Amino acid sequence: MGTIRQGANGSFSGKTGSVIGASWKGIDYIRGLSRKRTKAASEEQLIVQARFYAMTKFLMPITPILRLGFGQVKSDRMTPTNVALRQNIDKAVIGTYPNFELDYSKIEISSGSFIGGGATGISASLGLLSINWDVTLNTLYQSKADDQVIILLYQPTANEFMTAPTPPMRADGAIDITIPDHLLGGKGHVWIFFADRKGTKVSGSTYLGEVDLL
Known part of the structure; x- marks a missing residue:
């Protein structure tokens, strides 16, 4: 049974007849009950679903970073997370159905106008x-010495971050990160x-490339 909020003219939550009332991020909405699919999905729908799944599978483990x-x-x-999905599906999912792949060089793990780190170098040994x-x-961007530097490594064979x-x-200017033996x-x-210490200013991410993990 649904519950009416804020009087007779207010929104409601729960199931009432054939509709469900709910709220998400402060937005009240009503939707109909789900119906069982009686018609097979079209090839176009399967393509959309496969592209979505390919990117979702990659991004979900790094939700805290997103x-x-x-x-x-x-x-x-x-x-x-949904913004990250939307921005990356069109850019980074490549290939033809059903053999979609990811172009890692085009994947973005952050989006913002904060200043990054300029020239960067990377190696593994x-x-x-x-x-x-x-x-x-940078005075204009108000960057600080204690800005956070977020680094992400993905090893596709192990499917691990x-x-x-x-x-x-x-x-700090540099860091050495110990790579686990299994990677x-x-x-x-x-x-x-890069992000300020409060996380209120964020730079766009930079793909540093592919490296042999030796």
């Missing part, structure tokens, strides 16, 4: 992933972005 990376994108109707960035501060145990700061021997894809 909350920061896309947290400043203004959207009253979408979560940061003796079980360490080494990354460096520019520490120069890793980050620095504690995000380094802009002033060594394959190739890794690496991204980086």
Whole structure:
């Protein structure tokens, strides 16, 4: 049974007859009860579903990073994760149905206008992933020495992500991250972005490329 809120003219929550009332992100809405599909999905629908699944499978494990990376994108109707999905599906899902793949170089894990780290370098040797960035501060963008540096590594063979145990700061200029033994021997894809310490300013992510994890 539905519950009426704010009097007879207000919204309601729960099931009433053939409709359901609910609220999401402060928006009240009514939807009909789901109906069982009686008609097979068209090829176009299957293609859309497959593209969505390919990107969702990749992004869901890094939801906490996406909350920061896309947290400043203004959207009253979408979560940061859904914004990330929307921006990446069209750009980074390649190939033909049903054999879709991801173009890692086009995947974005953050979106914003905060200043990044300038020139960056990356290498892997003796079980360490080494990354460096520019520490120069920018008065116009109000960058700070204690800005967070978010680094993400993805190893496709193991289908596993890793980050620095504690995000380094802009002033550090470099970091060596220990690569777990089970990720060594394959190739890794690496991204980086910058955020102020409160997470209220975020840069766009930079794809640093593919690296042999030695």
